[in-house]
Amino acid sequence: MSTTSTTTLDRKDHLAGAENALLRADELVAGYVPGVNILNGCDLYCTEGELVGIIGPNGAGKSTLLKALFGLVKVRSGTVRLRGEDITGLRANQLVAKGVGFVPQTNNVFPSLTIQENLEMGCYQDQKRFKERFEFVTGLFPTLGDRRAQRAGSLSGGERQMVAMGRALMMDPSVLLLDEPSAGLSPALQDEVFIRTRQINRAGVSVIMVEQNARRCLQICDRAYVLDQGRNAYSGTGQQLANDPKVIELYLGTLARA
Numbered sequence: 001m002s003t004t005s006t007t008t009l010d011r012k013d014h015l016a017g018a019e020n021a022l023l024r025a026d027e028l029v030a031g032y033v034p035g036v037n038i039l040n041g042c043d044l045y046c047t048e049g050e051l052v053g054i055i056g057p058n059g060a061g062k063s064t065l066l067k068a069l070f071g072l073v074k075v076r077s078g079t080v081r082l083r084g085e086d087i088t089g090l091r092a093n094q095l096v097a098k099g100v101g102f103v104p105q106t107n108n109v110f111p112s113l114t115i116q117e118n119l120e121m122g123c124y125q126d127q128k129r130f131k132e133r134f135e136f137v138t139g140l141f142p143t144l145g146d147r148r149a150q151r152a153g154s155l156s157g158g159e160r161q162m163v164a165m166g167r168a169l170m171m172d173p174s175v176l177l178l179d180e181p182s183a184g185l186s187p188a189l190q191d192e193v194f195i196r197t198r199q200i201n202r203a204g205v206s207v208i209m210v211e212q213n214a215r216r217c218l219q220i221c222d223r224a225y226v227l228d229q230g231r232n233a234y235s236g237t238g239q240q241l242a243n244d245p246k247v248i249e250l251y252l253g254t255l256a257r258a
Contacts, residue, residue, distance in 0.1 A: 018045035021081075022206050023069070023100070023175050028078035030068040037076065038064040040230035046175060046208050051201040053221035053238060055214040056251065061230040062210040063105065066177045069208070070102045071095055082175075097125055101173035101205075105180040108164035111153030115144050118152050118163050122170030129172070137166040140199055158189035162196065169200065176200065178209040182216070194220055214252055218242040226251055 018024050024045040031037040038061045046052045054062050067073040069080055071090050080088045082098060092102070110118050119137060123130050138145030141162045152163050161181055168176055181197060182190040190213060198220050201207045211217035218224055218238040226234040226247060234247055241247050 018047075020047065021045035022048050022050075022083060023208070024081045025065075025069060026079050026081075028065070028068055028080070029076045030064060030073050030078075031076070032064075032073065038073075038230050039068060041078070042227065042230065043232055044069075044208070044225060046206050048174075049201070049204065049206060050223065051198065051207045051209065051221045053217040053224035054208065054210045054227060055212075055217055055224060055241075056227035056233070058212075060227040062227050063179050064230075065227065066102070066179050066208070066210055070100065070177055072102075093125065096171050096173070099172070099174040101168035101171065101176040103161075103164045103168045103176070103178050103181065105183055109152040109155075109160045109167070112151065114149050114151055115155075115163055116148040118167050119144070119148075119170055122167035125171060130170075133170045133172060136172075136203075137169050140169070140203060141166050141196070156189075158185050158192055161185070161189075161193055165196065165200065169205070173205060175206040175208065178207060178211075180210055180212055182211060182213050190216065215242065 026043055028039045028042045029037050030039040042061070042065055044052070044065065054065060056062055064073055068075050071092055075088050079086055082100065087095060087098065110121060113121070119134060120130060123133055143159070144162060144166050152160060155163065165178070165181070178197065182193045185193065194216055197207060197209060209217065209221065218241055221238040223236065224238050224241050225232055226241065234241060234244065236244070242252070
């Protein structure tokens with residue numbers, strides 16, 4: 001089975017499929033503290049309709065990569081493009097308006113607001129679309145419609161995750177960035193999150209998902225990247241990576257125990 005490493009030749013082979021990418025990142029270098037890089041030349045692309053997974057050990061830079069894509073971490077070098085347009089370093093509100101949604105791992109709902117009010121916050125840039133988008137989101141997550149008057153702070157962790165995902169969908173994004181959507185949930189609720197993620201993708205939204213549950217992520221994604229020390233260690237289809245002996249030995253065994 002072929003994988004893609006970070007050598008120059010392999011990088012060119014990998015990016016040959018990125019010419020018509022919806023979202024594309026090239027050689028990203030980024031970090032939180034001056035002089036200390038978390039990302040050390042990451043490449044990534046996502047085409048229309050794809051579900052792309054990002055896995056790797058703790059500290060590999062997975063969440064930092066998503067935050068760099070969404071303008072929450074300063075990109076020191078490299079570029080991020082959406083449909084060919086350079087969006088590197090744009091503010092979050094600008095990215096949302098252009099069609100990029102983001103669901104953070106923690107603090108991802110307004111606990112004092114109701115479910116409906118949380119969803120209203122999701123389309124504050126275009127409030128005229130609320131009814132249309134509310135119908136779309138509650139079609140994917142019927143419970144949110146049934147319990148629209150309930151305060152988000154009273155919901156379970158899995159229910160809050162659905163609210164957060166629903167709110168990010170309210171501006172009709174073309175690509176949705178999910179940061180560890182199954183973190184802290186029971187196995188049953190984790191399965192629910194993965195099912196819902198696939199439903200969102202099948203509804204026409206491209207998804208880039210960082211996930212610690214590597215095996216489950218590889219089962220549902222079209223393609224995936226393994227990050228290690230801020231670089232691409234491997235890339236391929238979900239099935240390829242799940243069955244690759246080196247990936248299993250170096251990453252999946254450790255991540256399965258995490």
